[in-house]
Amino acid sequence: MPSRAEPRAAAEWGLRVVVFALLAWAFWRAIRPVAVAAVGQANAAVVRPALERWITAPPGAVHVTMDRGAVLPAYARHWLVALRREGTAVTWNATTALGPTAIDAEPVADPRGATRVRVAAPGGATVVVRDVLGPLDSLRVAAGGQGVTVTIPASVRGIDGVADGTSARGAVTEALTLRRLLVLGRAGWEAKFLVRSLEEEGWTVDLRLAVTPKTRVIQGHIAAIDTARYAAVIAVDSSVAPAVPHIAAYVRSGGGLVVVGSAARVFRGLDSGTPGPRLRDSGGLYPVTALVPDAVVLERQGNVVAVAARRVERGRVVQVGYDDSWRWRMTGGDSAVARHRAWWTALVASVAYAPSTERAPPPDADAAPLAHLIDALGPPAPTMRAGRAPPDPTRSPWVFGALLAALLLEWGSRRLRGRR
Protein backbone atom coordinates (compact mmCIF):
# COMPACT_ATOMS: atom_id res chain seq x y z
CA MET A 1 0.00 0.00 0.00
CA PRO A 2 1.52 3.35 -0.99
CA SER A 3 2.27 5.77 1.81
CA ARG A 4 0.46 9.10 2.14
CA ALA A 5 3.65 10.95 1.19
CA GLU A 6 3.77 9.52 -2.30
CA PRO A 7 0.81 11.48 -3.82
CA ARG A 8 2.22 14.67 -2.24
CA ALA A 9 5.64 14.03 -3.79
CA ALA A 10 3.96 13.37 -7.12
CA ALA A 11 2.06 16.67 -6.84
CA GLU A 12 5.27 18.53 -6.03
CA TRP A 13 6.92 17.00 -9.08
CA GLY A 14 3.93 18.02 -11.12
CA LEU A 15 4.23 21.62 -9.94
CA ARG A 16 7.94 21.65 -10.77
CA VAL A 17 7.11 20.42 -14.25
CA VAL A 18 4.51 23.22 -14.62
CA VAL A 19 7.10 25.83 -13.57
CA PHE A 20 9.67 24.55 -16.02
CA ALA A 21 7.07 24.31 -18.72
CA LEU A 22 6.02 27.92 -18.20
CA LEU A 23 9.61 29.10 -18.18
CA ALA A 24 10.28 27.19 -21.38
CA TRP A 25 7.17 28.68 -23.00
CA ALA A 26 8.15 32.22 -21.99
CA PHE A 27 11.66 31.65 -23.35
CA TRP A 28 10.26 30.35 -26.58
CA ARG A 29 7.98 33.37 -26.82
CA ALA A 30 10.97 35.61 -26.39
CA ILE A 31 13.07 34.00 -29.10
CA ARG A 32 10.54 32.71 -31.58
CA PRO A 33 10.54 34.24 -35.04
CA VAL A 34 7.45 36.38 -35.56
CA ALA A 35 5.92 38.00 -38.58
CA VAL A 36 6.71 41.70 -38.28
CA ALA A 37 4.94 44.04 -40.68
CA ALA A 38 6.81 47.24 -41.38
CA VAL A 39 5.63 50.27 -43.32
CA GLY A 40 8.23 52.42 -44.89
CA GLN A 41 6.18 55.58 -45.30
CA ALA A 42 3.73 57.18 -42.96
CA ASN A 43 1.57 58.74 -45.60
CA ALA A 44 -1.96 57.51 -45.96
CA ALA A 45 -1.37 55.90 -49.36
CA VAL A 46 0.98 53.38 -47.80
CA VAL A 47 -0.46 52.98 -44.32
CA ARG A 48 -4.07 52.54 -45.32
CA PRO A 49 -3.68 49.36 -47.43
CA ALA A 50 -1.41 47.88 -44.77
CA LEU A 51 -3.95 48.63 -42.07
CA GLU A 52 -6.69 47.05 -44.13
CA ARG A 53 -4.61 43.87 -44.38
CA TRP A 54 -3.73 43.86 -40.69
CA ILE A 55 -7.30 44.31 -39.55
CA THR A 56 -8.43 41.21 -41.43
CA ALA A 57 -5.34 39.10 -40.60
CA PRO A 58 -3.62 40.57 -37.55
CA PRO A 59 0.09 39.80 -37.42
CA GLY A 60 1.94 39.23 -34.14
CA ALA A 61 3.45 42.69 -34.25
CA VAL A 62 3.59 45.71 -36.47
CA HIS A 63 6.05 48.53 -36.71
CA VAL A 64 5.40 51.80 -38.43
CA THR A 65 8.20 54.03 -39.60
CA MET A 66 7.57 57.67 -40.33
CA ASP A 67 9.83 59.82 -42.44
CA ARG A 68 10.00 63.39 -43.70
CA GLY A 69 8.64 64.60 -40.38
CA ALA A 70 5.11 63.41 -41.17
CA VAL A 71 3.22 62.16 -38.12
CA LEU A 72 0.78 59.28 -38.50
CA PRO A 73 -2.70 60.58 -39.32
CA ALA A 74 -5.37 60.30 -36.65
CA TYR A 75 -7.37 57.54 -38.39
CA ALA A 76 -4.29 55.33 -38.69
CA ARG A 77 -3.49 55.93 -35.04
CA HIS A 78 -6.99 54.81 -34.06
CA TRP A 79 -6.64 51.66 -36.17
CA LEU A 80 -3.30 50.78 -34.60
CA VAL A 81 -4.75 51.24 -31.11
CA ALA A 82 -7.56 48.85 -32.06
CA LEU A 83 -5.00 46.36 -33.39
CA ARG A 84 -3.03 46.47 -30.17
CA ARG A 85 -6.15 45.84 -28.13
CA GLU A 86 -6.63 42.69 -30.17
CA GLY A 87 -3.18 41.43 -29.17
CA THR A 88 -0.87 42.75 -31.86
CA ALA A 89 2.25 44.44 -30.55
CA VAL A 90 2.47 47.92 -32.10
CA THR A 91 5.60 50.04 -32.17
CA TRP A 92 6.72 53.03 -34.18
CA ASN A 93 9.68 55.20 -34.84
CA ALA A 94 10.68 58.07 -37.07
CA THR A 95 13.66 58.43 -39.38
CA THR A 96 13.79 62.18 -38.75
CA ALA A 97 12.92 64.13 -35.63
CA LEU A 98 9.21 64.84 -35.36
CA GLY A 99 8.44 68.40 -34.34
CA PRO A 100 6.29 68.78 -31.26
CA THR A 101 3.73 70.75 -33.26
CA ALA A 102 0.37 71.68 -31.80
CA ILE A 103 -2.26 74.17 -32.89
CA ASP A 104 -5.04 76.09 -31.21
CA ALA A 105 -7.52 78.33 -33.00
CA GLU A 106 -10.15 80.65 -31.59
CA PRO A 107 -12.41 83.28 -33.14
CA VAL A 108 -11.73 86.99 -32.58
CA ALA A 109 -14.52 89.49 -31.93
CA ASP A 110 -14.27 91.11 -35.35
CA PRO A 111 -17.30 91.67 -37.57
CA ARG A 112 -15.38 90.69 -40.68
CA GLY A 113 -14.34 87.48 -39.02
CA ALA A 114 -10.88 86.85 -37.69
CA THR A 115 -9.19 83.87 -36.14
CA ARG A 116 -6.35 83.85 -33.65
CA VAL A 117 -4.07 80.88 -34.25
CA ARG A 118 -1.37 79.71 -31.88
CA VAL A 119 1.10 77.15 -33.15
CA ALA A 120 3.51 75.47 -30.75
CA ALA A 121 6.79 74.66 -32.44
CA PRO A 122 10.48 74.50 -31.53
CA GLY A 123 12.61 77.64 -31.60
CA GLY A 124 13.91 78.45 -35.07
CA ALA A 125 11.24 76.44 -36.87
CA THR A 126 9.44 77.95 -39.83
CA VAL A 127 5.71 77.81 -39.25
CA VAL A 128 3.23 77.92 -42.10
CA VAL A 129 -0.43 78.47 -41.28
CA ARG A 130 -2.82 77.38 -44.00
CA ASP A 131 -6.42 76.45 -44.62
CA VAL A 132 -7.98 74.32 -47.32
CA LEU A 133 -7.35 77.02 -49.91
CA GLY A 134 -3.64 77.35 -49.26
CA PRO A 135 -1.06 79.11 -47.09
CA LEU A 136 -2.25 82.12 -45.09
CA ASP A 137 0.88 83.19 -43.28
CA SER A 138 4.41 82.12 -42.62
CA LEU A 139 6.50 82.99 -39.57
CA ARG A 140 9.75 81.91 -37.99
CA VAL A 141 9.73 81.00 -34.33
CA ALA A 142 12.26 83.05 -32.40
CA ALA A 143 15.31 81.20 -31.16
CA GLY A 144 14.43 79.76 -27.78
CA GLY A 145 10.76 80.47 -28.45
CA GLN A 146 7.97 77.98 -28.12
CA GLY A 147 5.72 78.95 -30.97
CA VAL A 148 3.96 81.75 -32.79
CA THR A 149 0.62 83.51 -32.61
CA VAL A 150 -0.96 84.91 -35.72
CA THR A 151 -4.32 86.58 -36.29
CA ILE A 152 -5.87 85.73 -39.62
CA PRO A 153 -8.37 88.27 -40.95
CA ALA A 154 -10.91 85.62 -41.87
CA SER A 155 -13.23 83.10 -40.28
CA VAL A 156 -11.93 79.61 -40.80
CA ARG A 157 -13.26 76.29 -39.61
CA GLY A 158 -10.29 74.00 -39.93
CA ILE A 159 -6.74 75.25 -40.05
CA ASP A 160 -3.34 73.61 -40.38
CA GLY A 161 -0.11 74.60 -38.73
CA VAL A 162 2.99 73.15 -40.34
CA ALA A 163 6.30 73.52 -38.54
CA ASP A 164 9.30 72.25 -40.48
CA GLY A 165 7.14 69.64 -42.20
CA THR A 166 5.23 68.44 -39.13
CA SER A 167 1.57 69.28 -39.46
CA ALA A 168 -1.23 69.76 -36.93
CA ARG A 169 -4.85 70.37 -37.81
CA GLY A 170 -6.87 72.60 -35.51
CA ALA A 171 -10.48 73.63 -35.58
CA VAL A 172 -12.49 76.62 -34.42
CA THR A 173 -15.15 75.15 -32.20
CA GLU A 174 -16.88 78.38 -31.19
CA ALA A 175 -19.06 80.84 -33.08
CA LEU A 176 -19.29 84.37 -31.67
CA THR A 177 -22.33 86.60 -31.64
CA LEU A 178 -21.35 90.24 -32.05
CA ARG A 179 -23.53 93.11 -30.98
CA ARG A 180 -23.22 96.86 -31.60
CA LEU A 181 -20.76 99.37 -30.23
CA LEU A 182 -21.70 102.55 -28.40
CA VAL A 183 -19.48 105.63 -28.62
CA LEU A 184 -20.05 108.43 -26.12
CA GLY A 185 -18.27 111.76 -25.81
CA ARG A 186 -18.01 115.24 -27.23
CA ALA A 187 -18.01 116.12 -30.92
CA GLY A 188 -14.42 116.05 -32.12
CA TRP A 189 -11.97 114.49 -34.50
CA GLU A 190 -11.06 111.58 -32.20
CA ALA A 191 -14.64 110.33 -31.91
CA LYS A 192 -15.30 110.90 -35.60
CA PHE A 193 -12.30 108.98 -36.85
CA LEU A 194 -12.45 106.08 -34.42
CA VAL A 195 -16.10 105.58 -35.36
CA ARG A 196 -15.15 105.77 -39.01
CA SER A 197 -12.43 103.16 -38.65
CA LEU A 198 -14.68 100.81 -36.71
CA GLU A 199 -17.52 101.19 -39.22
CA GLU A 200 -15.14 100.54 -42.08
CA GLU A 201 -14.18 97.34 -40.28
CA GLY A 202 -17.82 96.30 -40.19
CA TRP A 203 -18.94 97.26 -36.70
CA THR A 204 -22.36 98.81 -36.30
CA VAL A 205 -21.88 101.86 -34.13
CA ASP A 206 -24.40 103.80 -32.10
CA LEU A 207 -23.16 107.28 -31.39
CA ARG A 208 -24.01 110.04 -28.95
CA LEU A 209 -21.76 113.06 -29.19
CA ALA A 210 -22.36 116.24 -27.22
CA VAL A 211 -22.24 119.52 -29.14
CA THR A 212 -23.54 121.59 -26.25
CA PRO A 213 -24.42 120.48 -22.72
CA LYS A 214 -27.99 119.92 -23.93
CA THR A 215 -27.54 119.12 -27.61
CA ARG A 216 -26.24 115.85 -28.91
CA VAL A 217 -25.65 114.36 -32.29
CA ILE A 218 -27.11 110.87 -32.23
CA GLN A 219 -26.63 108.01 -34.63
CA GLY A 220 -28.58 104.80 -34.26
CA HIS A 221 -31.10 104.03 -31.59
CA ILE A 222 -29.48 104.60 -28.21
CA ALA A 223 -30.97 101.99 -25.91
CA ALA A 224 -30.22 100.92 -22.37
CA ILE A 225 -26.55 100.11 -21.94
CA ASP A 226 -26.54 96.35 -21.43
CA THR A 227 -24.91 93.26 -22.85
CA ALA A 228 -28.04 92.32 -24.76
CA ARG A 229 -27.41 95.26 -27.10
CA TYR A 230 -23.79 96.35 -26.91
CA ALA A 231 -20.53 94.46 -27.28
CA ALA A 232 -18.53 97.40 -25.95
CA VAL A 233 -18.82 101.03 -24.92
CA ILE A 234 -16.16 103.56 -25.93
CA ALA A 235 -15.94 106.62 -23.71
CA VAL A 236 -14.05 109.30 -25.59
CA ASP A 237 -13.84 111.94 -22.88
CA SER A 238 -15.07 112.92 -19.45
CA SER A 239 -18.40 114.25 -20.76
CA VAL A 240 -19.72 110.70 -20.19
CA ALA A 241 -19.72 111.29 -16.43
CA PRO A 242 -23.53 111.18 -16.02
CA ALA A 243 -23.62 107.71 -17.64
CA VAL A 244 -20.83 106.23 -15.53
CA PRO A 245 -23.09 104.30 -13.07
CA HIS A 246 -24.89 102.61 -15.97
CA ILE A 247 -21.62 101.83 -17.73
CA ALA A 248 -20.11 100.41 -14.51
CA ALA A 249 -23.08 98.07 -14.07
CA TYR A 250 -22.78 97.06 -17.71
CA VAL A 251 -19.09 96.22 -17.30
CA ARG A 252 -19.66 94.22 -14.13
CA SER A 253 -22.22 92.12 -15.96
CA GLY A 254 -19.72 91.24 -18.68
CA GLY A 255 -19.60 94.23 -21.03
CA GLY A 256 -16.48 95.70 -22.56
CA LEU A 257 -15.31 99.27 -22.02
CA VAL A 258 -12.67 101.37 -23.79
CA VAL A 259 -11.74 104.51 -21.88
CA VAL A 260 -9.94 107.15 -23.95
CA GLY A 261 -7.56 109.78 -22.62
CA SER A 262 -8.81 111.89 -19.76
CA ALA A 263 -12.12 110.02 -19.57
CA ALA A 264 -10.47 107.66 -17.07
CA ARG A 265 -10.80 110.42 -14.47
CA VAL A 266 -14.54 109.78 -14.21
CA PHE A 267 -14.24 105.97 -14.14
CA ARG A 268 -12.89 105.44 -10.63
CA GLY A 269 -12.94 101.75 -9.82
CA LEU A 270 -12.89 100.75 -13.47
CA ASP A 271 -9.65 102.44 -14.52
CA SER A 272 -6.30 100.70 -14.80
CA GLY A 273 -4.48 103.72 -13.44
CA THR A 274 -4.57 107.47 -13.09
CA PRO A 275 -4.19 109.57 -16.24
CA GLY A 276 -1.09 111.72 -15.85
CA PRO A 277 -0.50 115.16 -17.38
CA ARG A 278 -0.98 115.17 -21.14
CA LEU A 279 2.22 114.72 -23.15
CA ARG A 280 1.96 116.67 -26.40
CA ASP A 281 5.30 115.43 -27.70
CA SER A 282 3.98 111.85 -27.73
CA GLY A 283 1.15 112.73 -30.10
CA GLY A 284 -1.33 113.56 -27.37
CA LEU A 285 -0.97 111.02 -24.61
CA TYR A 286 -2.28 110.82 -21.09
CA PRO A 287 0.16 108.30 -19.59
CA VAL A 288 -1.45 105.70 -17.37
CA THR A 289 0.19 106.16 -13.98
CA ALA A 290 -0.27 104.53 -10.58
CA LEU A 291 -1.43 101.26 -12.13
CA VAL A 292 -3.81 99.20 -10.03
CA PRO A 293 -2.36 95.81 -9.02
CA ASP A 294 -4.39 93.71 -11.45
CA ALA A 295 -3.81 95.95 -14.47
CA VAL A 296 -1.91 94.55 -17.44
CA VAL A 297 0.23 96.84 -19.58
CA LEU A 298 -0.59 96.41 -23.28
CA GLU A 299 1.49 99.20 -24.80
CA ARG A 300 4.26 101.55 -23.75
CA GLN A 301 5.41 104.81 -25.25
CA GLY A 302 9.00 105.16 -24.16
CA ASN A 303 9.00 104.95 -20.41
CA VAL A 304 5.32 105.57 -19.89
CA VAL A 305 2.32 103.27 -20.12
CA ALA A 306 0.10 104.14 -23.07
CA VAL A 307 -2.49 101.33 -22.93
CA ALA A 308 -3.43 99.13 -20.00
CA ALA A 309 -6.26 96.73 -19.31
CA ARG A 310 -7.90 94.95 -16.44
CA ARG A 311 -10.83 92.76 -15.58
CA VAL A 312 -13.67 94.16 -13.54
CA GLU A 313 -15.83 91.29 -12.33
CA ARG A 314 -17.17 89.70 -15.54
CA GLY A 315 -16.22 92.56 -17.83
CA ARG A 316 -13.02 93.91 -19.31
CA VAL A 317 -11.78 97.47 -19.47
CA VAL A 318 -8.96 98.87 -21.55
CA GLN A 319 -7.63 102.32 -20.82
CA VAL A 320 -6.08 104.17 -23.76
CA GLY A 321 -3.80 107.10 -23.06
CA TYR A 322 -3.93 108.45 -26.62
CA ASP A 323 -6.65 110.97 -27.33
CA ASP A 324 -5.46 112.13 -30.77
CA SER A 325 -5.16 108.80 -32.56
CA TRP A 326 -6.99 110.36 -35.51
CA ARG A 327 -3.71 112.03 -36.46
CA TRP A 328 -2.20 108.58 -37.16
CA ARG A 329 -4.84 108.04 -39.79
CA MET A 330 -4.68 111.49 -41.37
CA THR A 331 -0.97 112.22 -41.22
CA GLY A 332 0.65 108.78 -41.26
CA GLY A 333 2.25 106.87 -44.12
CA ASP A 334 0.59 104.99 -46.95
CA SER A 335 -0.82 102.26 -44.69
CA ALA A 336 -2.01 104.72 -42.04
CA VAL A 337 -5.73 104.16 -42.61
CA ALA A 338 -5.42 100.38 -42.44
CA ARG A 339 -3.22 100.56 -39.38
CA HIS A 340 -5.54 102.94 -37.55
CA ARG A 341 -8.42 100.65 -38.37
CA ALA A 342 -6.52 97.55 -37.25
CA TRP A 343 -5.38 99.19 -34.02
CA TRP A 344 -8.88 100.20 -33.00
CA THR A 345 -10.35 96.89 -34.11
CA ALA A 346 -7.88 94.93 -32.03
CA LEU A 347 -8.49 97.17 -29.06
CA VAL A 348 -12.24 96.71 -29.22
CA ALA A 349 -11.90 92.98 -29.86
CA SER A 350 -9.83 92.64 -26.71
CA VAL A 351 -12.72 93.78 -24.52
CA ALA A 352 -15.85 93.09 -26.55
CA TYR A 353 -18.57 90.98 -25.01
CA ALA A 354 -19.24 88.24 -27.55
CA PRO A 355 -21.28 85.25 -26.38
CA SER A 356 -20.24 82.05 -28.09
CA THR A 357 -21.95 78.88 -29.20
CA GLU A 358 -20.20 75.52 -29.46
CA ARG A 359 -19.59 73.84 -32.79
CA ALA A 360 -18.57 70.26 -33.27
CA PRO A 361 -14.97 69.91 -34.42
CA PRO A 362 -14.41 68.38 -37.85
CA PRO A 363 -13.62 64.66 -37.67
CA ASP A 364 -10.11 65.09 -39.08
CA ALA A 365 -9.03 67.61 -36.43
CA ASP A 366 -5.75 66.58 -34.82
CA ALA A 367 -4.48 69.52 -32.80
CA ALA A 368 -1.39 67.83 -31.29
CA PRO A 369 -0.54 64.76 -33.44
CA LEU A 370 2.77 63.84 -31.82
CA ALA A 371 1.40 64.14 -28.28
CA HIS A 372 -1.63 62.08 -29.26
CA LEU A 373 0.62 59.47 -30.93
CA ILE A 374 2.78 59.00 -27.84
CA ASP A 375 -0.30 58.96 -25.64
CA ALA A 376 -1.86 56.23 -27.77
CA LEU A 377 1.11 54.05 -28.77
CA GLY A 378 3.85 54.95 -26.34
CA PRO A 379 7.26 56.45 -27.08
CA PRO A 380 9.15 55.55 -30.26
CA ALA A 381 10.93 52.16 -30.29
CA PRO A 382 13.89 50.95 -32.38
CA THR A 383 13.09 49.40 -35.71
CA MET A 384 11.95 45.79 -35.31
CA ARG A 385 14.07 43.03 -36.89
CA ALA A 386 12.56 39.83 -38.23
CA GLY A 387 12.52 37.08 -35.58
CA ARG A 388 12.64 39.46 -32.65
CA ALA A 389 9.25 40.04 -31.16
CA PRO A 390 8.71 42.77 -28.69
CA PRO A 391 7.75 41.85 -25.12
CA ASP A 392 4.08 41.27 -24.80
CA PRO A 393 2.94 43.51 -21.98
CA THR A 394 -0.60 42.16 -21.99
CA ARG A 395 0.45 38.51 -21.25
CA SER A 396 3.54 38.81 -19.02
CA PRO A 397 1.64 39.36 -15.75
CA TRP A 398 -0.36 36.16 -16.26
CA VAL A 399 2.72 34.06 -16.91
CA PHE A 400 4.43 35.59 -13.91
CA GLY A 401 1.37 34.96 -11.71
CA ALA A 402 1.11 31.30 -12.77
CA LEU A 403 4.83 30.80 -12.11
CA LEU A 404 4.58 32.36 -8.70
CA ALA A 405 1.51 30.31 -7.74
CA ALA A 406 3.13 27.01 -8.79
CA LEU A 407 6.34 27.78 -6.90
CA LEU A 408 4.42 28.80 -3.77
CA LEU A 409 2.34 25.65 -3.85
CA GLU A 410 5.40 23.45 -4.33
CA TRP A 411 7.29 25.27 -1.55
CA GLY A 412 4.28 25.15 0.81
CA SER A 413 3.79 21.45 0.18
CA ARG A 414 7.39 20.72 1.12
CA ARG A 415 7.20 22.87 4.26
CA LEU A 416 4.06 21.10 5.43
CA ARG A 417 5.33 17.58 5.01
CA GLY A 418 4.70 15.41 8.13
CA ARG A 419 2.01 17.59 9.65
CA ARG A 420 -1.33 16.05 10.35
Add this chain to the structure above:
Amino acid sequence: MSEFVFATAKYESGDWDAAPLVPANLIDSVARYTAIDVAPRGVVVPLTSREMFEYPLLYVTGHLPLRFTDAERRNVQKYLDRGGMMFVDDHNHDTHGVFHQTATEELTRTAGRLVDLPNTHELYQCFFAFPDGPPNTTHELNGWGDNLVHDHLQAVLRGNRIEVLYSSKDYSSEWGYHPDSKRFNEVDNTRFGVNIIVYALTR
Protein backbone atom coordinates in the same frame (compact mmCIF):
# COMPACT_ATOMS: atom_id res chain seq x y z
CA MET B 1 -7.91 116.40 -27.13
CA SER B 2 -7.33 118.53 -30.20
CA GLU B 3 -9.31 121.70 -30.60
CA PHE B 4 -11.09 122.44 -33.84
CA VAL B 5 -9.06 124.71 -36.09
CA PHE B 6 -10.74 126.34 -39.05
CA ALA B 7 -8.53 125.82 -42.09
CA THR B 8 -8.68 127.65 -45.42
CA ALA B 9 -7.12 125.88 -48.38
CA LYS B 10 -4.51 127.71 -50.44
CA TYR B 11 -4.35 126.57 -54.05
CA GLU B 12 -2.12 127.81 -56.82
CA SER B 13 -4.57 128.62 -59.60
CA GLY B 14 -6.83 131.33 -58.20
CA ASP B 15 -7.79 133.76 -55.46
CA TRP B 16 -8.00 131.33 -52.54
CA ASP B 17 -8.03 134.27 -50.09
CA ALA B 18 -11.13 135.92 -51.53
CA ALA B 19 -13.14 135.70 -48.29
CA PRO B 20 -10.81 136.62 -45.45
CA LEU B 21 -13.56 137.41 -42.94
CA VAL B 22 -15.37 134.07 -43.18
CA PRO B 23 -13.05 132.07 -40.90
CA ALA B 24 -13.30 134.50 -38.00
CA ASN B 25 -17.06 134.72 -38.41
CA LEU B 26 -17.56 130.96 -38.35
CA ILE B 27 -15.13 130.50 -35.46
CA ASP B 28 -17.18 133.07 -33.56
CA SER B 29 -20.37 131.19 -34.34
CA VAL B 30 -18.97 127.82 -33.25
CA ALA B 31 -17.80 129.34 -29.98
CA ARG B 32 -21.08 131.18 -29.54
CA TYR B 33 -23.47 128.29 -30.12
CA THR B 34 -21.61 125.13 -29.21
CA ALA B 35 -19.34 123.67 -26.54
CA ILE B 36 -16.84 122.56 -29.18
CA ASP B 37 -13.31 123.44 -28.23
CA VAL B 38 -12.37 125.81 -31.07
CA ALA B 39 -9.11 127.62 -31.78
CA PRO B 40 -9.58 131.42 -31.79
CA ARG B 41 -7.71 131.81 -35.08
CA GLY B 42 -7.92 129.92 -38.31
CA VAL B 43 -5.03 128.74 -40.44
CA VAL B 44 -4.19 128.75 -44.13
CA VAL B 45 -2.79 125.50 -45.49
CA PRO B 46 -1.42 124.92 -49.00
CA LEU B 47 -2.96 121.96 -50.78
CA THR B 48 0.52 120.75 -51.60
CA SER B 49 1.57 120.58 -47.95
CA ARG B 50 1.52 117.70 -45.49
CA GLU B 51 0.14 120.22 -43.02
CA MET B 52 -3.29 120.06 -44.63
CA PHE B 53 -3.75 116.56 -43.15
CA GLU B 54 -3.77 118.12 -39.69
CA TYR B 55 -7.09 119.77 -40.52
CA PRO B 56 -9.84 117.31 -41.48
CA LEU B 57 -12.16 120.12 -42.70
CA LEU B 58 -10.94 122.49 -45.41
CA TYR B 59 -12.69 125.58 -46.72
CA VAL B 60 -12.11 126.36 -50.40
CA THR B 61 -13.43 129.44 -52.15
CA GLY B 62 -12.59 131.90 -54.94
CA HIS B 63 -13.74 133.79 -58.02
CA LEU B 64 -11.08 132.63 -60.47
CA PRO B 65 -10.51 129.26 -62.12
CA LEU B 66 -9.89 126.36 -59.75
CA ARG B 67 -7.37 124.01 -61.29
CA PHE B 68 -5.36 121.74 -59.08
CA THR B 69 -1.76 121.02 -59.89
CA ASP B 70 -0.80 117.35 -60.03
CA ALA B 71 0.66 117.59 -56.54
CA GLU B 72 -2.47 119.28 -55.22
CA ARG B 73 -4.70 116.70 -56.85
CA ARG B 74 -2.76 113.81 -55.38
CA ASN B 75 -2.85 115.37 -51.95
CA VAL B 76 -6.56 116.10 -52.13
CA GLN B 77 -7.35 112.54 -53.19
CA LYS B 78 -5.29 111.18 -50.32
CA TYR B 79 -6.87 113.65 -47.91
CA LEU B 80 -10.38 112.58 -48.89
CA ASP B 81 -9.50 108.89 -48.81
CA ARG B 82 -8.35 109.25 -45.24
CA GLY B 83 -11.58 110.88 -44.12
CA GLY B 84 -11.02 114.59 -44.68
CA MET B 85 -13.90 116.77 -45.88
CA MET B 86 -13.84 119.84 -48.12
CA PHE B 87 -16.38 122.65 -48.25
CA VAL B 88 -16.08 124.41 -51.61
CA ASP B 89 -18.05 127.61 -52.19
CA ASP B 90 -18.44 129.53 -55.43
CA HIS B 91 -17.79 133.12 -54.48
CA ASN B 92 -19.23 134.29 -57.81
CA HIS B 93 -22.66 132.75 -57.26
CA ASP B 94 -22.66 132.12 -60.97
CA THR B 95 -23.01 128.71 -62.53
CA HIS B 96 -21.72 130.22 -65.78
CA GLY B 97 -18.74 131.74 -64.03
CA VAL B 98 -15.19 130.46 -64.29
CA PHE B 99 -14.97 129.24 -60.72
CA HIS B 100 -18.04 127.04 -61.02
CA GLN B 101 -17.11 125.75 -64.45
CA THR B 102 -13.59 124.82 -63.48
CA ALA B 103 -14.23 123.77 -59.88
CA THR B 104 -16.98 121.29 -60.71
CA GLU B 105 -14.85 119.82 -63.46
CA GLU B 106 -11.81 119.64 -61.21
CA LEU B 107 -13.70 118.16 -58.26
CA THR B 108 -15.32 115.54 -60.47
CA ARG B 109 -11.91 114.62 -61.80
CA THR B 110 -10.27 114.56 -58.38
CA ALA B 111 -12.94 113.28 -56.02
CA GLY B 112 -15.84 111.87 -58.02
CA ARG B 113 -19.21 112.85 -59.38
CA LEU B 114 -21.03 115.76 -57.77
CA VAL B 115 -24.68 115.01 -57.06
CA ASP B 116 -27.50 117.11 -55.68
CA LEU B 117 -27.60 116.68 -51.94
CA PRO B 118 -31.15 115.87 -50.77
CA ASN B 119 -32.59 118.57 -48.58
CA THR B 120 -33.43 115.86 -46.06
CA HIS B 121 -29.76 115.03 -45.56
CA GLU B 122 -28.60 115.01 -41.95
CA LEU B 123 -26.35 117.99 -42.72
CA TYR B 124 -29.47 120.11 -42.43
CA GLN B 125 -30.50 118.63 -39.08
CA CYS B 126 -27.31 117.87 -37.20
CA PHE B 127 -27.40 121.04 -35.10
CA PHE B 128 -29.66 123.82 -36.32
CA ALA B 129 -32.67 122.59 -38.25
CA PHE B 130 -33.01 123.64 -41.89
CA PRO B 131 -36.12 121.78 -42.98
CA ASP B 132 -36.11 123.41 -46.42
CA GLY B 133 -32.52 122.56 -47.14
CA PRO B 134 -29.69 125.05 -47.58
CA PRO B 135 -30.57 128.59 -46.47
CA ASN B 136 -30.72 131.12 -49.27
CA THR B 137 -28.28 133.97 -49.46
CA THR B 138 -28.98 137.65 -50.12
CA HIS B 139 -26.98 137.37 -53.35
CA GLU B 140 -29.42 134.77 -54.62
CA LEU B 141 -32.48 136.67 -53.50
CA ASN B 142 -31.22 139.95 -54.99
CA GLY B 143 -30.67 138.34 -58.37
CA TRP B 144 -26.94 138.74 -58.52
CA GLY B 145 -24.62 136.32 -60.24
CA ASP B 146 -26.59 133.80 -62.25
CA ASN B 147 -29.89 135.20 -60.98
CA LEU B 148 -30.86 131.77 -59.67
CA VAL B 149 -31.93 130.51 -56.25
CA HIS B 150 -30.20 127.15 -55.94
CA ASP B 151 -32.46 124.65 -54.24
CA HIS B 152 -29.71 122.16 -53.48
CA LEU B 153 -26.11 121.98 -52.56
CA GLN B 154 -24.03 119.42 -54.36
CA ALA B 155 -21.75 116.82 -52.88
CA VAL B 156 -19.40 113.99 -53.58
CA LEU B 157 -20.64 111.20 -51.34
CA ARG B 158 -18.97 108.10 -50.01
CA GLY B 159 -21.83 105.97 -48.83
CA ASN B 160 -24.04 108.57 -47.23
CA ARG B 161 -21.10 110.62 -45.98
CA ILE B 162 -20.17 113.91 -47.57
CA GLU B 163 -16.59 114.06 -48.79
CA VAL B 164 -16.88 117.28 -50.77
CA LEU B 165 -19.68 119.77 -50.18
CA TYR B 166 -20.09 122.17 -53.09
CA SER B 167 -22.14 125.34 -52.89
CA SER B 168 -23.18 127.69 -55.69
CA LYS B 169 -24.91 129.96 -53.18
CA ASP B 170 -21.94 132.17 -52.35
CA TYR B 171 -21.88 131.73 -48.59
CA SER B 172 -18.47 133.34 -48.79
CA SER B 173 -20.15 136.67 -49.46
CA GLU B 174 -23.01 135.94 -47.06
CA TRP B 175 -20.68 135.23 -44.14
CA GLY B 176 -17.95 137.69 -45.05
CA TYR B 177 -18.38 140.32 -42.38
CA HIS B 178 -16.97 141.07 -38.99
CA PRO B 179 -18.46 138.90 -36.22
CA ASP B 180 -19.43 141.95 -34.19
CA SER B 181 -21.92 142.84 -36.90
CA LYS B 182 -24.01 139.78 -36.09
CA ARG B 183 -25.94 141.80 -33.59
CA PHE B 184 -27.57 143.66 -36.48
CA ASN B 185 -28.99 140.45 -37.94
CA GLU B 186 -32.43 139.30 -36.92
CA VAL B 187 -31.34 135.71 -37.60
CA ASP B 188 -27.68 134.83 -37.64
CA ASN B 189 -26.99 133.73 -41.20
CA THR B 190 -23.84 131.83 -40.21
CA ARG B 191 -25.84 129.14 -38.43
CA PHE B 192 -25.62 126.89 -41.46
CA GLY B 193 -21.84 127.20 -41.26
CA VAL B 194 -22.06 125.77 -37.73
CA ASN B 195 -23.95 122.80 -39.14
CA ILE B 196 -21.21 122.15 -41.67
CA ILE B 197 -18.59 122.14 -38.92
CA VAL B 198 -20.66 119.97 -36.55
CA TYR B 199 -21.32 117.56 -39.40
CA ALA B 200 -17.62 117.36 -40.23
CA LEU B 201 -16.76 116.71 -36.60
CA THR B 202 -19.30 113.95 -36.07
CA ARG B 203 -19.76 112.06 -39.36
